[in-house]
Amino acid sequence: MDLYLTEKDTGARLSFAHLPHELKTRNSGDFISYNFIKMGEAKIPGGLKLSTYSWTGTFFGHNLPFAKPHLYLPPKEMVTRIEQWRRNHTELILMLTETPVNADVYLESFDYTPTGGVGNIDYSIEFVEARSVTVNTAQEAATTSSALSSNTASNTRPATAVTDTTIASEQTRTYTVKSGDCLWNIAKQYLGKGSRYQEIYELNKSVIGANPNLIYPGQVYTLPAG
Numbered sequence: 001m002d003l004y005l006t007e008k009d010t011g012a013r014l015s016f017a018h019l020p021h022e023l024k025t026r027n028s029g030d031f032i033s034y035n036f037i038k039m040g041e042a043k044i045p046g047g048l049k050l051s052t053y054s055w056t057g058t059f060f061g062h063n064l065p066f067a068k069p070h071l072y073l074p075p076k077e078m079v080t081r082i083e084q085w086r087r088n089h090t091e092l093i094l095m096l097t098e099t100p101v102n103a104d105v106y107l108e109s110f111d112y113t114p115t116g117g118v119g120n121i122d123y124s125i126e127f128v129e130a131r132s133v134t135v136n137t138a139q140e141a142a143t144t145s146s147a148l149s150s151n152t153a154s155n156t157r158p159a160t161a162v163t164d165t166t167i168a169s170e171q172t173r174t175y176t177v178k179s180g181d182c183l184w185n186i187a188k189q190y191l192g193k194g195s196r197y198q199e200i201y202e203l204n205k206s207v208i209g210a211n212p213n214l215i216y217p218g219q220v221y222t223l224p225a226g
Helices: 075-088 138-154 164-169 183-191 194-203
Strands: 003-007 013-015 024-026 029-036 040-048 052-059 092-096 102-115 120-129 171-176 220-224
Touching: 003 075, 013 075, 052 075, 052 102, 075 102, 075 120, 171 183, 183 194, 183 220, 194 220
Parallel strands: none
Antiparallel strands: 003 013, 003 092, 024 052, 029 040, 052 120, 092 102, 102 120, 171 220
8 A cells, every 4th residue: 555645747656665554535525504484404415525535643763674675765855845835835645545535635734743863753644636727708708608508409519528439539559547547647647647647537438437637557548539
């Protein structure tokens, strides 16, 4: 089992040589409450709240026998990297291999305290799910709605749309997922750019499912050409 944080834009990865005792994941719904005369309180689903991921641990001043020596970095370097992400609001990929934890996140809080007099640093860290939001002006929304209505009425697709047939014609290779993989790194290695991970997801949505961040060892994906 390995714990990684990967910069989504660059693919740079930070590994944790000493795994925390536990990683807490919180998923909850967002409900709107109403009070009705004689009926009491009623709650109506209003969507999903952002998931959070948190744990506490120690960056040890020297590598310990139970840790992974090839992943070890000094505590000061670990803290510096994480603090840079916090200040820059860097979007990250949090992944704990051999578990379903594989999510786009932002660093929400990071607290640390030097302890023990031997270079150890105790820390607590929390991440919040990074969810994409598109905000359109009223004019943009009206234009998009008009275009969709026109295409529906004429039973055609927008000229810029990529049809399933076009995608299928580019299917030339397959890849079997290994432990520790994510779509970004697969795209970077085989397509030259990590940002092309969405192309892999579109080709393999039936295998991956609704969440492109949840992939599992042994799954076989079709890769686009070039």
